[in-house]
Amino acid sequence: MISVQACLDGILLGILFALIAYGMALQWGVMNIINIAQGDLVILGGYIAYFMYLYGIHPAWGVIVSPIIMFFVGIAIYKLVINKVVDRDLFISILATFGISILFMQLMNFAFGADVVLANSDYGTTMLFNSNVVLPNSKIFSAFISILFAICLVIYMKKSKLGRAIRATAQNARAAKILGVDTEKVYAATFGINAALCGVAGALISITFTIHPYMGLPYTIRSFMIVIVAGLGNLPGVAMSGMGLGVFEEFADYILGTEFRIGSVFLLLVLILVYRRFKLSRKREYLK
Amino acid sequence: MSLSKNNLILYSGILIFGIAAPFLFPAFKVQLSILCVLIVLATTWNIQGGEMGYNSFGNILFYGLGMYLCASVQVGMFFPLAEWTESGGEKTFVHTPAQFFQGMAVGLIVAAVVPTIVAGLIGYSILGLRGHYFAICTLGLGVAAGEISGGIEIIGAGQGFTTPPFPDVGSLDSRGEFFYFLSFFVLVLTFIAVRGIYSTRFKLILNAIRDNEDKAEAMGIETMKYKIVGWMISAFFCGLAGGIMGGLVGYIDSTDVAFDGREMGVFMVLMAILGGKGTLWGPIIGATVFHIFKEGFWTFFLGWQYVALGVLIVVIVIYFPEGIMGWLREKYPERFGEVVDERDRKAQVELK
Numbered sequence: 001m002i003s004v005q006a007c008l009d010g011i012l013l014g015i016l017f018a019l020i021a022y023g024m025a026l027q028w029g030v031m032n033i034i035n036i037a038q039g040d041l042v043i044l045g046g047y048i049a050y051f052m053y054l055y056g057i058h059p060a061w062g063v064i065v066s067p068i069i070m071f072f073v074g075i076a077i078y079k080l081v082i083n084k085v086v087d088r089d090l091f092i093s094i095l096a097t098f099g100i101s102i103l104f105m106q107l108m109n110f111a112f113g114a115d116v117v118l119a120n121s122d123y124g125t126t127m128l129f130n131s132n133v134v135l136p137n138s139k140i141f142s143a144f145i146s147i148l149f150a151i152c153l154v155i156y157m158k159k160s161k162l163g164r165a166i167r168a169t170a171q172n173a174r175a176a177k178i179l180g181v182d183t184e185k186v187y188a189a190t191f192g193i194n195a196a197l198c199g200v201a202g203a204l205i206s207i208t209f210t211i212h213p214y215m216g217l218p219y220t221i222r223s224f225m226i227v228i229v230a231g232l233g234n235l236p237g238v239a240m241s242g243m244g245l246g247v248f249e250e251f252a253d254y255i256l257g258t259e260f261r262i263g264s265v266f267l268l269l270v271l272i273l274v275y276r277r278f279k280l281s282r283k284r285e286y287l288k
Numbered sequence: 289m290s291l292s293k294n295n296l297i298l299y300s301g302i303l304i305f306g307i308a309a310p311f312l313f314p315a316f317k318v319q320l321s322i323l324c325v326l327i328v329l330a331t332t333w334n335i336q337g338g339e340m341g342y343n344s345f346g347n348i349l350f351y352g353l354g355m356y357l358c359a360s361v362q363v364g365m366f367f368p369l370a371e372w373t374e375s376g377g378e379k380t381f382v383h384t385p386a387q388f389f390q391g392m393a394v395g396l397i398v399a400a401v402v403p404t405i406v407a408g409l410i411g412y413s414i415l416g417l418r419g420h421y422f423a424i425c426t427l428g429l430g431v432a433a434g435e436i437s438g439g440i441e442i443i444g445a446g447q448g449f450t451t452p453p454f455p456d457v458g459s460l461d462s463r464g465e466f467f468y469f470l471s472f473f474v475l476v477l478t479f480i481a482v483r484g485i486y487s488t489r490f491k492l493i494l495n496a497i498r499d500n501e502d503k504a505e506a507m508g509i510e511t512m513k514y515k516i517v518g519w520m521i522s523a524f525f526c527g528l529a530g531g532i533m534g535g536l537v538g539y540i541d542s543t544d545v546a547f548d549g550r551e552m553g554v555f556m557v558l559m560a561i562l563g564g565k566g567t568l569w570g571p572i573i574g575a576t577v578f579h580i581f582k583e584g585f586w587t588f589f590l591g592w593q594y595v596a597l598g599v600l601i602v603v604i605v606i607y608f609p610e611g612i613m614g615w616l617r618e619k620y621p622e623r624f625g626e627v628v629d630e631r632d633r634k635a636q637v638e639l640k
Contacts, residue, residue: 103598263435
């Protein structure tokens, strides 16, 4: 029964991870940037929902408010920093976003305090299998909302004009520019959409789990891991590997103990990269 | 490795200054020792980050490993380690001076050798990754090491590990002087080693790997071998620096002192970039400027240090990626032994 519990928990958690990873894949594919501050954007989105909860508004509304605010935060970050590193070496963008990550971490620490907080949604729980498996309704709600947002975004990317422009830029930025796409605007919109996705995920995390100013980096690493396992532009793969990671984490938590949970996530990243490196080196290739 | 007359004067001047420094500025002994450690870290990061083109966030792994190993050996040689960590800061066991120095010596040897072996063992797997995959993988390694060591009971787990306090040998100044000269000695050792490496074919191979690894391999260079050796050299000195820093700080915490990717792990990258990647003097200048800036202005920020650090990283990376040495090189190319065609320069000025 514990394994069923861990599996279900892991899948619901993994859908959330997949949402964050989707944003990561979007900006990686379009702008060729690896954003280390991804996790910190998630946590910031979570704090927006938490503050709504503090002022007496139901935190579920954060799912709508937080992406709107985060969209503008994302655009601001893009205008201030990212547009200067877009076409440079990838390491420069990693280091620059690492700087943003440290900045955000500390600003959130000042603004919101170093306590672990959560926004209580009062959704109650669902019992399954003769009450052997306990699922908080908030987790089911958050998985449902994540899937909804992901579907909306996929349709938006397929149908809308901006979505087409984003996809064109991802395929070939130069050609898109020649054909009249304002790539600067597309980049800003991409980063804004990514930040908005982080905002949704953060609001959901603040309802279902806990948030803390320093918990950003693990979310970045998780989404990076999901993207490299699934590959860029492979949406079903992102969803599947997100759920797989969620299940892995729940089992690692249960078997090794909570203190090794984050450590096992980081070790898994190293193992996945090394595994892929050896697999590719047989064909005399390397991860690109 | 021949020394010209100018260089000889420069090096002896620095050496004399280094030896005299703790007596000239007795109040800054600890700061000067930290400066030495920072220079060692920046210089060794530069071996792969600058010369080899493998930007690592993971050298903090060797630094933290060295720190824990040195302290554990120093305690474990004479007392039961588990009881020591359990008693925490309370001094149930006291090292005699002879025990302290013997422990420190053996500890530093272990702290240098074990990370080197670890680097050699994981090198084959990790160094097969390139570019940003390598950067993120090493970042993961550093954080994983911090999280895992924070769960191991015998080295203090979450509550930290107190390193043996400096024994009473008469004078109060001796602790600062001992650590200063120890770190200065390691700095000199690092400098000689790195300068030696940079004047051999080895450096050229590392540069070839940075510029185009596939071509280097096609030219018949066993790139993997050289990459691993380069990483092992870094690990050796990072471990030594970590061992000294553990004794200097006097207290080891898994994520805040030893595997502190947020602080030391970023500092070493930042210092090397600030001074100029891929130069001998760049990391040294960068570390000095950074440390002076940090110690001089940190107190004015009053808790906003990390905010300032974040802004500093972004500003340096965006506006100053070539560093101080790169800027000097742009300005005075003749001094770096580059021949500049006068007509070429004029043409470039006109183009601008």
